[in-house]
Amino acid sequence: MNTLGLVGAGNIGEALIRGVLSSQLYSPADVMASDVRPERLDYIAREYGIKTTQDNLELVNHASVLILCVKPQQIARMLDGISGKISAETLVISIAAGITTTYLIKRLGDIQIIRAMPNTPVMVDEGATALYSATARKEGLDHAIRLFSAVGKAIVVDREELIDAVTAVSGSGPAYFFLLMEEMVTAALELNIPADIAEALIFQTARGAGVLVNQAYARGESPAELRRKVTSPRGTTEAAIHVFLERDFGGTIFAGIKRARDRSIELSREVEQGN
Numbered sequence: 001m002n003t004l005g006l007v008g009a010g011n012i013g014e015a016l017i018r019g020v021l022s023s024q025l026y027s028p029a030d031v032m033a034s035d036v037r038p039e040r041l042d043y044i045a046r047e048y049g050i051k052t053t054q055d056n057l058e059l060v061n062h063a064s065v066l067i068l069c070v071k072p073q074q075i076a077r078m079l080d081g082i083s084g085k086i087s088a089e090t091l092v093i094s095i096a097a098g099i100t101t102t103y104l105i106k107r108l109g110d111i112q113i114i115r116a117m118p119n120t121p122v123m124v125d126e127g128a129t130a131l132y133s134a135t136a137r138k139e140g141l142d143h144a145i146r147l148f149s150a151v152g153k154a155i156v157v158d159r160e161e162l163i164d165a166v167t168a169v170s171g172s173g174p175a176y177f178f179l180l181m182e183e184m185v186t187a188a189l190e191l192n193i194p195a196d197i198a199e200a201l202i203f204q205t206a207r208g209a210g211v212l213v214n215q216a217y218a219r220g221e222s223p224a225e226l227r228r229k230v231t232s233p234r235g236t237t238e239a240a241i242h243v244f245l246e247r248d249f250g251g252t253i254f255a256g257i258k259r260a261r262d263r264s265i266e267l268s269r270e271v272e273q274g275n
Helices: 011-022 038-048 056-062 072-082 101-108 120-124 138-149 161-171 173-190 195-219 223-229 236-246 249-273
Strands: 004-007 031-034 051-053 065-068 091-094 112-117 127-133 152-156
Touching: 004 011, 004 056, 011 031, 011 038, 011 120, 011 138, 031 038, 031 056, 038 051, 051 056, 056 072, 065 138, 072 101, 072 249, 091 101, 091 138, 101 112, 101 249, 112 138, 112 161, 120 127, 127 138, 127 161, 138 152, 161 173, 161 249, 173 195, 195 223, 236 249
Parallel strands: 004 031, 004 065, 031 051, 065 091, 091 112, 127 152
Antiparallel strands: 112 127
16 A cells, blocks of 8 residues: 555645645655646646546556546446456555445445545644545555545445435535535624624634544533533523524534435435436
């Protein structure tokens, strides 16, 4: 597992490249990335000193660990180009949302496959990634854990269907927090707070809340316990939370997350039915 190849050099691919290099899991000479955009490859090569190519077969021949960093809608065409060309000893890790390991095995054959679901905070080395090992040996799974631990926290799940739920919870999760921030800014403007002040306050509030969350997690406290600590009885925070709960805040959140989980499953069916 001494050479790494990434099919796709977008934001997540770049984050993984940066993470494995900074953690010294790989040297630049041992990493290669492919992409359909030559200008993107030029940037990646200049920034990180790794090898790049537009030829996925060249990448496959280079890599003992192959990470598929492509969108689910693009994966079928990509697999067409490398099917039957991957060594049985190669470890393949897919981060394509909704794409099952059963489908990957059908297309690629009897090889080591791991399905991973990282989220966008891997771009700042604070990602949350869930891993499911379909056919990988223990050393392959251990290596995948090291790879994704270089850009945040990696957790292994023992059932593949949980990956669809993880996609909905943590994979899409950062956007939910951003939506809350967006709506808080809108509310602040309605309350006549100037836009620049509203954004400054809410961005800093989010940052500070994140620090408190990190400290609470280290102490083993739950989100509910943390919320109770910052909610004074009969105070302003409690007043707002009562309104949120009266309007089924929890039910709305669950409905959205469940819909995201279901969409992950639908993506898999769409890809499989198209092939």
